[in-house]
Amino acid sequence: MTGTPPPAAPPPAWEDLVTAALLGTDRRTPPGAPPGRTAPAALLDAAAAETVRRRAGLRPGRAAPRPEPAPEDPRPALPAAAVRRLGLLLADRPGSGGSGRRGTAPDLMELLPQWLAAANSRGFAAPAEALPALLDAARGRTDLRPAALEFAGPRALWLARLNPDWRFALRATPGGGAVLPGPEETDRINQLWQEGLFAERVALLAAVRSRDPDAARELLATTWPTERAEDRLMFLDSLRTGLGPRDEPLLEQALADRSRNVRATAAELLSALPGSALAARMAVRAGACVAVDHTQDTPTLVVEAPHECDAAMERDGVVPKAPSGRGERSWWFGQLVEAAPLASWQARLGGRTPQEIVALPVADDWLSELHAAWCRAAVRQRDADWSRALLGVPSAPEAGGPGAVSLAERAKLLGTLPAGERAEWVAGFIAAHGLSEAFQLLGVCAVPWAPPLGRSVVDALNIARDAGSYPWSFSGVMGLAERCLDPAEAGRLDALLAIPDEPEDASPGAGGYWAEAFQRLGTTLRLRAVMSEELGAS
Incomplete structure (x- = not known):
């Protein structure tokens, strides 16, 4: 009687073959092969057979849906000469030589930011064939990203969703490139504000603020008490655009926030509104610290810094703990002067002009502290008259001016001038x-x-x-x-x-x-x- 043949041995598992190859056939005999000198050849034969089996048995993957077509870019096309120039700029790469000598050829990659700014100012659309190279350039240089993404337009976001190397474009675009509702779509605005992701809500608030500051503030007020502290800080920062007196009630409310960072930002914004109640409170505090001494031959400013930082000062944004190496009283004093309206000093100091006030001597080595605080106030309040007074004439010795304490301060003061x-x-x-x-x-x-x-x-x-x-x-x-x-x-x-x-x-x-x-x-x-x-x- 002929017996039933034994079932064929199952093919060795691929993982077992890999293990044998890694350990060596002297330590691990390949599955189904005799030990000895023929083991290496048996391992290779088994691996070849298993490779064919795996390939033959591979099931085709499911067909993925086709991506939606790229959105149209309605902007005008670049002139042909500009298209060629863009290709040359994107093809240039920084030299790899170690020498500091640059030669006479222009650095094309350094000209790319200017070219992008000029193209954006004229409203041109990026040619489709240049988008991959443009995104690669922006990937390697973060300083290029804002202008490059503006020039690349909506198609850059479409590409970024298909290529992980370009995902930075989604992160760099508020809301990930989502189409924001227009000003007439009030229902969509409210729905997105209530239900949207954080990035979408930030983008929405910024867009509404840019076209209607009051509407943005009212939108923020509807959910303010329920927002997370870190979100409140980001939303509050959006009020810098179009900041005005009508923002004061919300900012005053934020002064009582449980987050110190939110309180500090609210106080900073209120101090940039010279007519705010906080600015008036700071003017009283700062004015009490500075007076004119007429008993000397030349009128001299004398400073009596605050002896404590009380709860009211802290609520108005004064940070009580001084940085390491800084005296507490001078730290508090600088914050008070920085937040006080500059116009209040003319009434406090005898109707003198900013130039005359800055020219007054200051007793007891308080000059640098007082003038540095006035510099910060002039920058915050965008006061050109005070900036001119603090800058002085550029030909002054060391060009320090009567009040600017560093090149960085002078640069900031210059930023307030035409x-x-x-x-x-x-x-x-x-x-x-x-x-x-x-x-x-x-x-x-x-x-x-x-x-x-x-x-x-x-x-x-x-x-x-x-x-x-x-x-x-x-x-x-x-x-x-x-x-x-x-x-x-x-x-x-x-x-x-x-x-x-x-x-x-x-x-x-x-x-x-x-x-x-x-x-x-x-x-x-x-x-x-x-x-x-x-x-x-x-």
């Missing part, structure tokens, strides 16, 4: 003090630089060349000049291209390096002019 006046002040600073401390100040000037400022920068660079130093000592200013100097100044650089005779104490070869740097600057300016023409500039 663009033309700002450029004129910085030009005077450079003419008097050179470029060594001008970098921060140049960064707050409008682009392109006004002609007087541009001339002062070129003249100061020429003076530095004649002094025999190397150009990379001024690489920061030179880089700013490439981006900010008016292209019309390119002609003035032609006279600086010759290699001058080097004085005996000059750095070896400095003249040649300067000629190279000026040639690169001139080439960059001319390229910027061509780029502007390609975009259809008038």
